[in-house]
Amino acid sequence: MESLASVKLEPFLLIAKGSKGALTAKTIQDAISAPGVFVFSELLALPRVQELSSNPQHAPTLRLLELFAYGTWSQYQANPSAFPPLTPHQITKLKHLTLVSLAKSNRTLPYSQLLSSLSLSTVRALEDFLIEGMYHSLIKGKMDQQRRVFLVDECIGRDVDPNELAILRSALETWAQTQTDLITQLSYNISAATKQSTEQQSQLLLYQMERDAAIVDANSKSSSSSNNVSGWGGGGGLRSSGSDDWDMAGGGFGSGFSTGGGKAVGGGTGGGKGKKPLMASHGSPAHARKKNKN
Template sequence: MICLLKPFVVLSKSATVPRAAADLITQATSNSNTYVFAELLQTPQIQALAQSPDYSSHLKLLEIFSYGTYANYTSTTSLPSLNDAQALKLRQLSLLTLAKDPHNLSYAALQQSLSLPDSRAVENLIISAIYAGLVDAQLDPRNGLVRISSVSPLRDLAPGSIPSILNTLREWSGRCTSTLEDLEAQIANIKAAAAKRHADKKAFVEQTTKLAEEEKNAEQGIHTQRQGAILNRALTRIQGQRFGKRGSGSLDANADDDEAMEVDEEEPDDGEGGGSAGAALGGPGKKRANRRKL
């Protein structure tokens, strides 16, 4: 919006008398499209008003529009009166400054800071600032709060404010650095914990696999031993049966060899003499049995 101030900056070059410079200030602060005034404030013709007893208050008024608030206006005496457009604009610009602290954004606080008559006037001011593109905000009538999410950077810097702003920026940068370090440390811890979990899981899987292999090998060994025992018992039984049969045959053979069979044989008669002899030995016709082994 600085470009909208250009016409007033150009006109300031011809405002060689204090009255013309004061009128130019009134026109610039009443315009609905001008919200920054630093360039106009720095012109020689406007700064020359500080030497004018009658119009130096206009210079002070322009400074308040540039970087002050409505409370600064009401607390400073001998300032020019504000028309309706000037009063609305100064309240809108003051809202941008007050929005830096959320504690300033209650209906009661805004009503007091901006010299508004009631809560309805506060709501109307916020709505006008929203439509002007100065803030993004929501009204919360139930809790009596104005919730501002963003503001436009339309306030000028007050003299001597740069060192404090630099300190604020350094503090903010330090907090950002500390936060980033904390985040990096947390990320490192998370990565280390994830790596440890992965290693533990891998070791657990390897240990489980090893135990399973050992159990499997042990079962195979027991099975093999059982098979060997069964096979040995079967071989022993088979060999015992074979040896037993062979022993039985040998004993039977010996028994057959030792057993003698008795066979009765008849001897032929050798005649009467033989008969007489037989009779003399035991009677006629008697047979003599001879034993022999078969």
């Protein structure tokens, strides 16, 4: 919005650069009255325009330009004799610029404040004025008739009063310091979170190592116990009594084999005799006898 207003101001800048005295004052009046022109800092900065301050006849016109650049309707009302008389169109424009200044400082504008600041007598007149301001793209917002407030979404920027530059600079420095403090705090939080995450990962890795070691140890003990249990029971000894019959001597610990005369070689504790079993069971005696068939 500001760029479009600057384009509309361009013809007046060209005239003012080559003007002097009364022509410069007239150019200022024309710029103030021109539709769509709401920023005046470039015109105000021209040397030919600043020369008017030393001319008593045209100095009020320079003050009027300053009023439209960063002043308000209430400032005009406080001392109207310090300025040239305003046309109805100029009064409306100054009130629109006053509305912009109010919108910059407060996003919720009560109707009562607007009625007083703009010298409007009725709510209907105020709402028509707000609609006109939105039509000219000076402000964007919503009228809340139930709450009797105007809710500002955005507005154009106005020229900065040189007397307010120190205040603006202080506000910017405060903002910059706030951002620096915020960045410092965020950096600390990120560092703390990273450290905590690293510690948690280390603890998790240690837990996994201890768990794996415990599993390996348990498997080792289970295998050793299984080997010890498999040594119990017996096999048996096989012996011959000098005939075609064979006996399985089983049971006890260990196993043995015997031949001839019923004497066993090897063997173990316990034992027994029996017929040849269909299947020998682990850890119990089993006997079988084989007979010759003629």
